[in-house]
Amino acid sequence: MASADIQSQIPRLAIVWLTLSVLVLVYRQPLLASNKQTLAGFFARLLSAWLLGAILAIRYSGDAASYMVDYLALAANALQYDFHVALRIYPARPDFIHCVATSLRDAAPVAVGTELQVFIGTDRLAMPVAFLFALLCAWPVPNVRARILLTLLSLPLTVFYLCLSGPFHVVGFLENIVQILAKLNHVERPEPPYYIWQQFLDGGGCWLLVLALAGCGKWIVSRNAVQLAAAR
Amino acid sequence: MKEFSRLFNSPNIRAIAVSLGFPFGFLVLYLAFDYGYGMLSDESLGFFFHTPFTAACVRLIKFISPDEGVVAVQNTLLSSKGNLSIVRTCDGADGFFMICAAIAMFPSSLYKKTQGLLLAFAVTILLNVCRITGLYFLKAYLPDWFEPAHVDIAPMIMLSINCAVFAFWLCSVKGAFNGKC
Numbered sequence: 001m002a003s004a005d006i007q008s009q010i011p012r013l014a015i016v017w018l019t020l021s022v023l024v025l026v027y028r029q030p031l032l033a034s035n036k037q038t039l040a041g042f043f044a045r046l047l048s049a050w051l052l053g054a055i056l057a058i059r060y061s062g063d064a065a066s067y068m069v070d071y072l073a074l075a076a077n078a079l080q081y082d083f084h085v086a087l088r089i090y091p092a093r094p095d096f097i098h099c100v101a102t103s104l105r106d107a108a109p110v111a112v113g114t115e116l117q118v119f120i121g122t123d124r125l126a127m128p129v130a131f132l133f134a135l136l137c138a139w140p141v142p143n144v145r146a147r148i149l150l151t152l153l154s155l156p157l158t159v160f161y162l163c164l165s166g167p168f169h170v171v172g173f174l175e176n177i178v179q180i181l182a183k184l185n186h187v188e189r190p191e192p193p194y195y196i197w198q199q200f201l202d203g204g205g206c207w208l209l210v211l212a213l214a215g216c217g218k219w220i221v222s223r224n225a226v227q228l229a230a231a232r
Numbered sequence: 233m234k235e236f237s238r239l240f241n242s243p244n245i246r247a248i249a250v251s252l253g254f255p256f257g258f259l260v261l262y263l264a265f266d267y268g269y270g271m272l273s274d275e276s277l278g279f280f281f282h283t284p285f286t287a288a289c290v291r292l293i294k295f296i297s298p299d300e301g302v303v304a305v306q307n308t309l310l311s312s313k314g315n316l317s318i319v320r321t322c323d324g325a326d327g328f329f330m331i332c333a334a335i336a337m338f339p340s341s342l343y344k345k346t347q348g349l350l351l352a353f354a355v356t357i358l359l360n361v362c363r364i365t366g367l368y369f370l371k372a373y374l375p376d377w378f379e380p381a382h383v384d385i386a387p388m389i390m391l392s393i394n395c396a397v398f399a400f401w402l403c404s405v406k407g408a409f410n411g412k413c
Binding site: 017020039043 | 248393
C-alpha cells in the first residue's frame, strides 16, 4: 500500500482500530480464560458452518432473492424519491438482481424519464448472512439449549440484516452510477445518507454489522438464560 | 455485555489502554509489513516465491491426479483443462502478515514468538498450496464454483484458520505463564 493510499484510508483504518479495540476489550478475558478444547470446538463449528452456509448461499441465493425482489423494490422506492425502481431476477444469471430505475424528476446530471440499469450480485447479501449463521452456530455457549436458541436466532437476525443492507445496496448502486455521471459532467451532487451507508457496507462494514448482530444474538441468549434460571 | 457494563460502571484505565494499544501496534506493524511487501519488485517476488510455490502446487496436483498433465511455467499452472496464475494477492501474504503482526505485538518470550512465526509460516504455505490446488481442480472440473470459492469461501477459511493458529499460540503462551491449557 503506497503512503498516499494509507492517507486516503485513514478513516477506514480508524474504524478497524476502534473495532479491534472493542473486540479486544470485550473478548480478551474470555479468550484468555478459554482452553484448547473450547477453541478447537469454536473454530471447527465456525469452519463447518461457514462452508455449509456459503455453499447453500451460493447455490440458492438466486432462488431466495426471487422471493425478496418485490419487498426490496418497495423499500428502495421508499428510501429515495429520485427514481422509480423495478427489480427482477436476471434470467441469464439467476444470481444477479436486475434493477431498472426511471428518473422521476430533473436532478442533475440525470433528466426526467432517464432509464438506468444496474445488476446487483446476490452474493453481496448472501455471504454476510452465511457468516452470521456460522458465527451464531459457532459461538461458545454453556449448554445445548443456548446453542439451539442462538442458531434459531440466526433467522430473525438474518431478516434484520437484510432489511439493513438489501434496499441500501439497490439504491446505493443506483446512486453510485449517478455520482459517476455527476463527476464526469462536473456537476456537484451531494451524497445522500443511504449512499454513505451503502458505501460503508460495501467497503467491509457489512462484516462489522454481522459481528454486531451476532453480539446482540449472544446477549439475547445470555439474558434469556439468566431469566430462565431465575424463573426456576 | 458484562464487560460493557463494567466498562461504564468502573472503568479500568489499564485495560482500556491495553485494548487500544494492542490493536494500534498490530495495525501499524501490519501496514509496515504490507508496505515492505509492496516495495518488492514483481520479478524478485516471482523468482524467489511464486515460482517455487507454483512448482509445489503442481507437485500436489500430480500426487492427487497423476494424469492431469499440469505443468508449472514460472508463476502459472498450465494444463489442457485450465490455467491459473499466482500473483501478488494470491500468495497468502496478507494473512501471514496479519498473524505475524499479532504474534509480534503480544507480550511473550522471543523463543515463543519465533515458534509462533515459524508455525504461522508453515500453516500459511500449507493452506495456500491446498487452496491453489483446490482452486485449480474447481477451475478444471467445476468452473461455475471457481469464482465464489476464490472470492468468497476461501478467504474466510484462510482468515479463520489464521485466527485459530493465533488463538492456539496464545493458549500455549498463556500456558507457559500460568500453567493453564
